[in-house]
Amino acid sequence: MREQNMWEIEESLYSDGLNVICGVDEAGRGPLAGPVYAAAVILPPNLEIPGLTDSKKLSDKKRRELFPVIQEQAVAYGIGSASEQEIDEINILQATFLAMRRALAQLTVTPDLVLIDGNRETDFGLPVKTVVKGDSLSANIAAASVLAKVSRDDWMLEMAKQYPQFGFEIHKGYPTRAHYDALRAHGPCPIHRMSFLKKFYGEK
Numbered sequence: 001m002r003e004q005n006m007w008e009i010e011e012s013l014y015s016d017g018l019n020v021i022c023g024v025d026e027a028g029r030g031p032l033a034g035p036v037y038a039a040a041v042i043l044p045p046n047l048e049i050p051g052l053t054d055s056k057k058l059s060d061k062k063r064r065e066l067f068p069v070i071q072e073q074a075v076a077y078g079i080g081s082a083s084e085q086e087i088d089e090i091n092i093l094q095a096t097f098l099a100m101r102r103a104l105a106q107l108t109v110t111p112d113l114v115l116i117d118g119n120r121e122t123d124f125g126l127p128v129k130t131v132v133k134g135d136s137l138s139a140n141i142a143a144a145s146v147l148a149k150v151s152r153d154d155w156m157l158e159m160a161k162q163y164p165q166f167g168f169e170i171h172k173g174y175p176t177r178a179h180y181d182a183l184r185a186h187g188p189c190p191i192h193r194m195s196f197l198k199k200f201y202g203e204k
Contacts, residue, residue: 006053006139007046009131013113014045020075021045022111022126023140024103026096027055027148031173032183033166033192034156035081036092038099039147040107040114042075043140049073054135055145060153067150070143077143078106079151088195097122103144117141163189 010021026038043049049070055063071077080102082095090098104114104124113127117134134141153172160169166182166189173179173191180200188197 006137006142009115009134009138010045010140018112019045020109020111020113021140022104022107022114023117023134023138023142023144024100024114025055025117025135025141025145025148026099027145027152028173029092029096030175031193032175032179032196033084033168033173033189034152034159035083036087036096036099037079037081037148037152037155038096038103039077039079039144039151040100040103041070041077041140041143041147042107042109042111043070043073043143044075047073047139049139049143052139052142052146054133054142055149057136058146063146063150066143066146070146074143076107076109077147078103079147080104080106081152081155084191084193087193091195092193093120097124100124103148115141117145159191163191 013021022040022042024040026036028036051062080099082099087095113129115138116128116130119130119132121128121130131138135145156168156172165186167178171179
């Protein structure tokens with residue numbers, strides 16, 4: 001028996017005659033620094049990946065264990081991002097869609113339907129269905145959430161070496177007290193999202 005049946009949504013779609021289902025999710029909409037990442041994943045129908053669920057419910061160790069398993073077992077996958085400059089230019093929602101498009105563009109197989117976590121959609125040039133809390137309900141979206149999260153975390157770990165004063169290795173750019181303290185002490189660095197800091201600096 002599968003825990004919480006991560007395939008229920010896909011099974012319904014398969015029964016409707018759809019064969020190739022893709023899941024898409026993002027990581028990093030909330031941080032003050034760094035890009036937003038997205039991943040697109042097409043898993044073989046009913047593939048069992050023990051422990052697969054929403055990446056936010058998994059430990060960093062478990063996500064990193066699942067990362068290569070998903071890459072090896074997927075029919076196709078893509079990982080895209082939109083930079084902090086793009087976030088500042090077009091806003092975080094549009095940058096998230098841009099990262100998703102970049103991830104989808106890397107797929108070597110065209111999906112019949114794209115399942116996107118959340119309730120916001122745009123024109124991806126493919127049939128789309130949004131799923132609220134999809135990363136806890138769909139195996140394909142959950143797999144995408146893991147690839148996006150680990151990829152972004154790895155990028156931030158690299159940035160932590162370049163900007164050690166900010167503690168990116170700990171908070172990954174999210175708005176923690178330590179991060180705000182570092183911003184007060186050092187000011188922003190090149191990977192900060194200035195559009196996210198307007199209120200912070202306006203209140204100084």
